[in-house]
Amino acid sequence: MATNEENSNTKKLQVRRFKPEENPEKHYLNEEKGIWAWMTTVDHKKIGLLYLGSITFFFFVGGVLALLLRTELLTPAQSFIDADTYNQVFTLHGAIMIFFFLIPSVPAVLGNFVLPLQLGAKDVAFPRLNLASYYIYVIGAAFTLFAIFTGGVDTGWTFYTPYSATTSGNVMAMTFGVFILGFSSILTGLNFIVTIHKMRAPGITWNKLPLNLWGLYATSLIQILATPVLAITLLLLTMERLLQIGIFDPALGGDPVLYQHFFWFYSHPAVYIMIVPGFGIISEVISTFSRKVIFGYWAIALSSLAIAFIGFLVWGHHMFTAGQSSLANMVFSFLTFLVGIPTGIKIFNWLATMYRGSIDMKTPMLYAQVFLFLFTIGGFTGIMLGALSVDIHLHDTYYVVAHFHYVMMGGMVMAFLAGLHYWWPKMFGKMYSEFWAKISCAILFVGFNMTFLPQFVMGAQGMPRRYFNYIDQFQSFHQFSTIGAYVMGVAFVIMAIYLVHSLLKGKRASSNPWGSRALEWQISSPPSLHNFHHVPVIVNGPYDYHKPMSEFQLGIAASHNGHHAEEAVSVSQSEKEQA
């Protein structure tokens, strides 16, 4: 089929080879200087780095909050903070990690940086909108910080009514902050969709699109379809507090379960906003470090879209005990299991890609393996929670806490770290210490499992979540878990040290340290301000490791601005050799 298509509307192009410049003197990091140039940049790479700085800050804050929680839970009764503080801390840990770290992490940081590079474009379609989305994020964050310092919020990140409508504290500032943040997410998604459609380099047909971009594309679709519903939900909640409109507050005739429908219609797909771009990264990393054609390209690409779609139909599995109708429970349980299938397909395809590959266990690959293991556990425990009768027992216990940490942290954060280590040389033109990176990864793996495996057992034993005090029976589990959290803390400190060291004194990275065939590795590290001095022309798929590197560096000299994406291209053999 693919060949037919190519024959029918193929365009002949005269191309030559453009070898990437090694150790470029001028690149995007030094071409424009000064803090003002950074704050007003419309360059997608710099905006990606601005996001990287911000989410690192919030990850640090959220992480410290997590350690506070774990420390408090060392003893069954109060250890060092009171119940009210504890409730605020877990609310903030959840809200910050989800809205300020997980959701923007892969799309806004790595996506922003890599997407135009992988498309062979000079920037995203709407660079100023891209910058605006960053500042919207900052304003949203400012509102949230304002809420923290003016009374705090103790509702849990889910803001369930009627508690959130009646509790004291500055819930309005917080929900308003998250409301604003939603627009940042929407604008990023909008930008990516249009960019992927309109700004592909000649030859990047849909079947040559890197899987990372399929992941980002699916994510963007979820962002634009789900986030507006969060916006209206939070707006209604704000109005509930401001004007007592009563739609969600039973004291005024409203229905709290309706709020949960509103909330989870966004917040379940949001889980896929977090994890689907991670799938994209893992596909890139596994193929690159196995130096092998990805197995089942279309299976992986389409399963991302399938997950994005089915992910919209399953929100009610957060509400099995909430008092929704049995019919809804049945339908939601059924649909929930269907999400498992495309997820399984991905895992098996990745394994098949490794089969007979040439596997180089560099840090990104190590993280990808860790991802595979932890995410599989997260997936299986998801099956457990999807089963209606078992969920009745496990709902709102530590089992759920452990499950989503396996998916979010074991899945998404590991994928993010894989991506960060993978693209780090491209971002900064520096290598990091492979030795310390692996040590840190190993410690993180151990610490993670120490923290969250005991929580599965506690949860199955009946330990409810969001508990400040607990019965003595659970103390040893909690203590083990807390030690694990500190081990993870150590891993992140090591990571911070070697990454900062890499920035300051790291070895210069070559343009393509991993020997990847993907387009972003065929330009210098770090890239120049406008990415490409030529118009890249793509003749092979991004994972065609059986073809020589020279065929991946083709292009036409830049005689004009951007490029059209529509047609497939073919380059005759003689031209290739000429190159």
Next chain:
Amino acid sequence: MSGHHISSAKFLWGVALALFVLTFITVAVTWIQIPEPWNIVVAIAIAVVKALIVVAFFMNLWWDSKFNVLLFIMSIAFFLLLIGITLLDTLYRVDPVPSF
């Protein structure tokens, strides 16, 4: 992929006229009391027709790229999903009643 469709003034007036007529009809049918639930069905049907006319001929989706059409359809589809699945809960609740 014609992004620059130019409609004639006559055509645009015609579209507006159709919309005015439909507005009149939707008000007029409330004078002849149609029984529940058909009155809602008729009202919504007319609104859908009006909306489609606006989308197709004022917003030029009729001549627009397939993907923009797809986007529009997708938004409606997901909106219907949101409503349809939520109604599976809200319409089918059976609450117990205490006997004392």
Next chain:
Amino acid sequence: MSQPSATEERLEHLKHYFIDSDQQFEASKMGMWVFLVTEILFFGGLFLAYIVYRAWYPELYLLASEELHTFWGAVNTVVLIGSSLTVAMAIRSAQLNQIKGLIINLWITIGLACVFMVIKYFEYAEKFGKGILPGGYYTYEGIEHEQANIFFSIYYMMTGLHGIHVLVGIGLMLWLVYKAKKKVFHSGYYTPVEITGLYWHLVDIIWIFLFPLLYLID
């Protein structure tokens, strides 16, 4: 007026990362459609609340909609459809390089939008006077239904949010008039007019649904 060379003027708007005006125009329009998707789902949430409560309390909707004036709702529908027409005419003018026509049509649109808002103002004022205030401030006793306040909460949320969109639309039109007077738009570049038009039509469509759903219940 000095005559800048035609090609130079035509390309002022073109960003360096686009190949030509067409690509830029297509990208902007697709971006606007994506944005409209989010708008539809944003209002979708309110429609959901409307439908859920209507299914629960059909009699409430019958009672409460009697407080709304079908006549003025219908007038507002006609006004908004008229403004959709003038926006479409404005785009046509821009496409044909008729800058004067563009400006006139934009002014008419702004005028109609203001008429809409004025009518809305009188409707609101009348209800406020009766004690039909949003949410917890609801004091009206003419409707014998426990959830009467919720109908009007939904009413105020829907029409209020729609009204805000109309105000934003007016702001955008004023900005377009300003730009048009500075001779920014011509047949080769009228993207802002086109995408503002798309936005305005969506505002119209939402009202097309709000009108029967809120006013025409009997």
Next chain:
Amino acid sequence: MNRLSEFMLPPAKSTLAAETDALFHFINVTSIILLAGITFAIIYFSWKYRRRSEDDVTPVITHNNKLEITWSVIPLILVMIVFGWGFTGYLNLTTAPDDSYEIRVVGKSWLWEFHYETGHVSVNELHVPVNRPVKLIMSSDDVLHSFYIPDFRVKMDVLPNRYTSVWFEAIETGESIIYCAEYCGNAHSNMLATTYVHSVEDFETWLETAGSADDDMDPVELGEQLVTRNACDTCHSTDGTRLQGPSFQGLWGSEREMQDGEIVTVDENYVRESILEPNARITAGYDPVMPSYSGTLSDRQIDAIIEYLKTLQ
């Protein structure tokens, strides 16, 4: 298997617990087998196909539709089994037998009230007969709560505007803990109660005597008991510690500033008002979160609590 079960799950003390547990173990075992396979593949491939030289050539294997179908269909069959199993279990968990013994449950921040057909109300103590289906019809007075007995594998949210229910049939006498599983504010984690499963005769006796047991008690002693039994001490300490509400120590006869600035002497009238209409006047610095005990405590009981408060100086 039993050992593992004891480690992973609380004791199964209701008729339906075993069914839930069976599915739990089925998913666990299947998952562990599959996880072991996947983990083995990861490690084995990583070692077997490790890079030996920079010039390694890898085969071009783009896809295999048979494989794709295999690893789609087999998991699909497995999850459909799990779905059917879970759904039938759920139907059993939600369909109470017609002859169930009914008890009304009211969740309040932060205590559980149990109303019996005799009119008796117990706080944080659920008494049920063994070997007889018990159906709880539940509602909340304020925010969302969730009624959770791990030993019985039942859980259901408790809503302010609707009734919800759970049912179970205990298979042995003894005690089981009740948690609130839906976050409900400051003392969420103290909103615990206990289920006492009695033999049928014991239950009948308890029900008959429950209301009148404290008739001939000394008021101070009764007051002390009532403070514990009615979960007052969840939020009001008796040793001066600040919890969600003011401590009882030194409360009696003292002057307190209210939120609106009014100064109130803690006397009989004020204590009575605070128990029956807690949100009428709130001490400055505290939130209006206490539920009303109107209908739960009799006049005599309130008097006893007052007598007890007088002793806490």
